[in-house]
Amino acid sequence: MSKLKLGPIVDEKPVKTTVELPATLHRDLVAYADALARETGQPITEPTKLIVPMLERFIATDRGFAKARRSHQSASPEA
Template identity: 75%
Template sequence: MTKLKLGRIVDDKPVKVTIELPAALHRDLVAYAEILTRESKQEINDPLKLIAPMVARFILTDRGFAKARRSQSQQKTSSGEA
C-alpha cells in the first residue's frame, strides 16, 4: 500500500479562488486523485479538490513557516497586540 501524504478529504465550506495550473501539474493531480481513490476507497470526482488539502498539508508541515509564525505571534503578544 502506498503511503500518501493526503488522507480522506474533509468537506468544509470553501472560499472560491481561481488559479491557472500548468498542464503537467494538472495531469499529476489527476493521477494523484486516481491513486488516492484506490488507496482511500473515497471517490475523488474532481482532482482540483485536492489542491486545498495539499496546500494545507504543505503549510502544516513547513517548519520554517511554523517557526516564523510562532515568532510573529510572540512579537505581537509581547508588544501588547492581540
C-alpha cells in the same frame, strides 16, 4: 503501494478562488486523485479538490513557516 500523505478529503463550505495550473501539474493532480481513490476507496471526481488539503499539509509540515509564525506572534503586541 506506499502510504499517500493525504487522507480522505473533508467536504467544507468553500471560498471561491481561481488558480491557473500548468498542464503538467493538472495531470499530476489527476494521477494523484486516482491513486488516492484506490487507497481510500473514496472516489474523487474533481482532482482540483486535492489542492486545499495539499496546501494545508504543506503549511502544517513547513518548519520554517511554523518558526516564522511563532516569531511573528511573539513579536506582536497582545490586545
